[in-house]
Ligand code: SAH
Ligand code: SF4
């Protein structure tokens with residue numbers, strides 16, 4: 299658990315950062331008053347949906363909440379509950395509405411309780427309208443562009459009994475150096491860019507996260523140096539398409555993702571570097587070379603395929619073909635033989651036929667993915683594909699099932715290739731099912747369970763991979 303605020307950072311903090319620190323001070327007063335009233339420290343709970351970006355944003359929310367005096371809890375039986383939402387597929391939306399109904403019941407018993415909603419779903423007007431109409435017990439709503447104002451918004455919520463809604467359409471503002479509390483002391487995500495400019499025709503992310511903005515390389519390296527000093531050993535560089543990092547930076551800061559990765563690896567104390575996500579259209583030979591030559595870079599590339607059919611890829615606006623994707627995979631596997639390749643695939647995109655899914659399955663067989671996240675296409679209002687003729691479930695569901703079968707077979711075969719070898723793992727936690735075991739993560743991202751105790755958490759150890767169980771191994775420390 300850590301707090302990135304320190305004197306040196308404060309010296310060169312921007313005006314906005316300073317303003318937010320004034321609100322943090324003010325909010326501390328409000329929380330202290332509440333503590334007096336309750337006769338105990340007030341509790342706050344942040345529930346996170348969605349991707350690594352949201353997970354990182356939640357660490358920023360928890361940073362502010364801790365700073366102003368809340369005790370952080372995992373239970374929604376709290377004095378302040380914040381839902382950090384995702385809207386990439388409809389089921390993500392439905393889960394949030396489900397939680398809101400549930401927490402409404404808790405609030406009935408504790409009228410002083412405050413409920414906030416933020417994140418991607420809040421960038422959609424229709425979601426806001428539904429909440430205003432049917433979920434009146436929500437106190438505060440904000441979006442993905444003004445999360446840095448959280449302390450200010452909390453102050454407003456303490457000062458008013460009305461539902462506060464503050465959504466920004468977009469911003470080019472990046473506010474640095476606010477408090478962050480990490481979930482893991484030994485590993486951390488780092489935003490290197492925000493937003494997305496790719497507009498894949500099925501995807502809502504560019505609409506809810508806004509235009510692509512890269513963070514200054516100096517700020518990124520400074521944050522990573524701070525984290526390394528604070529005990530972080532593994533970092534994950536985060537962006538919707540990290541391969542286009544650097545576009546739009548001022549001339550004196552121009553740097554490619556491959557160059558940034560090289561610089562990041564030079565930071566003392568950082569032992570392993572991951573990144574997420576790579577768009578196949580922008581993955582450069584330079585990047586493959588940097589990964590191959592730099593042991594610190596994890597042997598894992600997540601390379602979303604989405605579809606193996608050229609016609610569907612074109613309609614999706616993905617800017618690559620089945621052939622160019624497979625050539626890229628071949629190049630990667632040749633240059634980095636021990637790499638794990640994972641992917642995302644969508645089934646049921648408008649116009650998709652059984653023949654198109656055959657093409658996708660063919661790519662899965664040829665690319666030999668170590669793992670693949672498969673999704674049924676979900677119609678997102680506002681995206682181009684939403685207005686095209688949709689594929690009925692009777693067609694997409696059987697296609698999804700036969701794709702999943704091949705994905706599982708391939709993943710199992712791939713996992714077997716490391717059995718009997720010894721690999722370096724970062725120990726992350728005590729095994730959930732058996733407390734005599736610990737769980738570690740290999741460079742390729744696969745999990746390994748082996749005998750050990752909590753003193754190992756946060757350290758790198760060598761483990762022999764005794765037995766492969768499909769998606770994970772059991773092993774022995776050597
Ligand atoms: N920027 C990342 C993806 C972020 S969203 C990239 O381009 O790789 C994560 C995954 O959700 C996507 O890769 C895609 O497979 C899936 N996804 C996005 N929109 C979807 C939709 N409308 N329906 C189903 N799956 C979707
Ligand atoms: Fe969505 Fe495509 Fe951007 Fe990924 S690259 S976030 S799938 S629009």
Ligand code: F3S
Nearest residue numbers: 348349384385386418
């Ligand atoms: Fe979801 Fe937003 Fe991430 S829509 S997948 S939380 S960028």
